[in-house]
Amino acid sequence: MTEGVTKVDRVTATPSALAFIAELQAEYGPLMFHQSGGCCDGSSPMCYAVGDFHIGASDILLGEVGGAKVYIGKAQGEAWAHTQLILDVVPGRGGMFSLDNGREKRFLSRARVFSDAELEALNVLPER
Template sequence: MTQRVDITKEASQVIDQLRERHGELMFHQSGGCCDGSSPMCLEKGDLLLNENDVWLGTVHGCEFFMSKDQFEYWKHTHLLVDVTNGRGSSFSLEIPLGLRFIIKSRLFQPHEREDLHPVRYGEEFIN
């Protein structure tokens, strides 16, 4: 199956550092305030999810969610979580390290779209 979200080695290393300090983690990309559509890394459970959030998969042991409205724009793209130097203005856990997670995206190729990993809205999985 084609994964909808992946992660770079560098971003995985940052997650390892954050996991040592904070325990289980999760990602959420809202497309809203603060850093706009930058992914936020949070302690698992710190963000209350509801029917307006879509589960896209897991990256380096962290579940990745996106707001439903944002997903409608991004559902045709492969997302790659990366990290760069700089301080964002969100509540993401990497900010005090002088780093920020970013998303790199590309459109799915036709053969990838035929075998996409399903997403989950609440308890319902759909392609």
């Protein structure tokens, strides 16, 4: 591991997102997220009960937040390889098939650019 960088998570969640995940888990059981490059400029992750969405061969597991696995489509994962995905909650309606729909709040993906040390720790430092 790179000096000064102990652990690098590709995905994290805000406290409000973790609370919303726990609320949905209490109602639906185990959850998972999928971040695709589809509608809404790709900023709305879709939340599903485990088993309600089938992960494809080109989907990438980014990590886990609040006990829910978070996947991203390969093309978007490659485009966002230099960023950490941060799940957050904002007012609004979720995606039509997402479990956050109709609750007047929805998940939103934010991003933070990794430092060079973090990218090196992830082994994705771009050549200059």
